[in-house]
Amino acid sequence: MSGESTRQAFGDVIIDIAAENEKIFVIDCDIGKSMKTVGFSQKYPERHINVGIAEQNAAGVAAGLATLGKIPIVSTYAVFGSMRMLEQIRTSACYAELNVKVFCSHGGLTPANDGPTHQAIEDFGIYRTIPNMTVIMPADYESCKALIKEAINMDGPVYMRFTRDAMPFYYSNGEPFEIGKGKVLKEGTDLTIIANGDMVHEALKAVAILEAENISVELIDMHTIKPIDEALILKTLSKTKKIITVEDHNVINGLGSAVADIVAQSPIGIMRKIGLNDRFGESGPYHDLLKKFKMDFSEIVSVAKELI
Template sequence: MSKKVATREAYGKALARMGAVNSNIVVLDADLSKSTKTADFAAVFPDRFFDMGVAEQNMLGTAAGLAAAGKIPFASSFAVFATGRAFEQIRNSIAYPKLNVKIAATHAGISVGEDGASHQSIEDISLMRTLPNLTVIVPADAVETEKAVEAAVEINGPVYLRLGRLGLPAVFDENYQFEVGKAVTVKEGSDITIIACGLMVGHAVEAAEMLAAENISTRIINMHTIKPIDRDTVIKAARETGAIVTAEEHSIIGGLGSAVAEVLVQSEPVPQEMIGVRDTFGESGKPAELLQKYGLMPADIVTAVKKALDRKNG
């Protein structure tokens, strides 16, 4: 089995590599560069790296200024602080004027683990996808993260990249083609569709293997771009399989599940079940234990699939 790599690690490597390709890339961090892995960029381009201290609002405001001056700033902190503490700056100084700032936030979700509820961001997708002009990307593994960083550089406008702390197994190989706003069908299936993002894509693959043993044919879609969501792929899956399960390491309120439901209710209503954190804060614990407790494991997806199938066939 290949080594598990955290998406934050892949981000750091991609950032350093892209820095050599594009001299306009600058990086800002809120005194967390070793954790967010922007230290990789700082090591090779110290004159283009700015440690802003524990001051996310100032960091995002400064990033907006750098973007207005023609730079391509990547601003990083933990997701709960980047999106929560600096929401107003993101809204009014970045999204509203549509400035070319890339907010790459790490340590998202409950898999942050022992840092506990104060650091486990389960509302950041919801916050970011409500803002006009902002692209929201949630990579599923290290390969996709590197491709997403490259794509973010090419987008002329604000981007939110949601990254994690936990090492993840590879879903894709180096030949993988990433396109913003275009979901990827990881596995074909005819009975039901699982639409997942982030670490839940790997869990969906495991769930599909368990379901195959029961002769249930499961389609898996990696919805790496939450906004703009790939409406056509969602509608096609609904029409062809007749039931949907969404899976995300985020609150079921306002995240991927909500985004998919919005598409379905307007275009192709089918039974949908949602896997995610259910209107509660997290707690301190080992990542695997937390994913188990909050119902984010492959077995939980299997249960949701069977429930959706019962509704479909009822």
């Protein structure tokens, strides 16, 4: 497989962005090597702060920097970025309407071997509940770079989640992305699959199998969970009337729930959610975990066939 982790995309693109934008600061919490921010810290030491193993403080330091018009990026793992520092981000950044970016690696089951302590499966739900927050998970290297640029250009707090493990390359350099606007990767008429992050790749595999069996699938990369692309959901619903959501997250409160919020207001449509079924993960190879927890392409195929 030719691919790269999206945390690497973060580490790479932030150096480019910082060259043009002097407001960028990165705040690390002793995992700079893993977050791929070492390059940034070497090139821009005066704009790099390492607070050590102290995530709550990192969030507050970011809020303080943002009051001066800086664009601080808090860089840590999604488990800590969404839970250890949650209230600090909620009150000192989101309520205070400060331009703080929380960019986190190790989303979902992608830190596969690390086990449940490091697998963030609640973060979408947590952050999409907080007013003023934008929640994003890019699918691959290039889309991650593009969405980071958009997030930096946007005024307001953003939570973005990266993969620990490599994901296949899918998008080309230069592909345009807009926060809050899902991307239709393939048009279809029988049913719609809405996926995000690493699960876009499982969805792509499922689509190939379903298409071979003459099932016409519309596939959407819903990189932004909040604000969710309501217009696109309603549009695809009017066409296919059936939606399957696929996410590397608890099936409660994540992408599926965000889509269900829209479907609930529509006079038509049925949907199914694929994700981690309200349980913790475990250590193991990434694809084995997806298979064990009924989140991989074969599960998508079987749910699709049930729905047709």
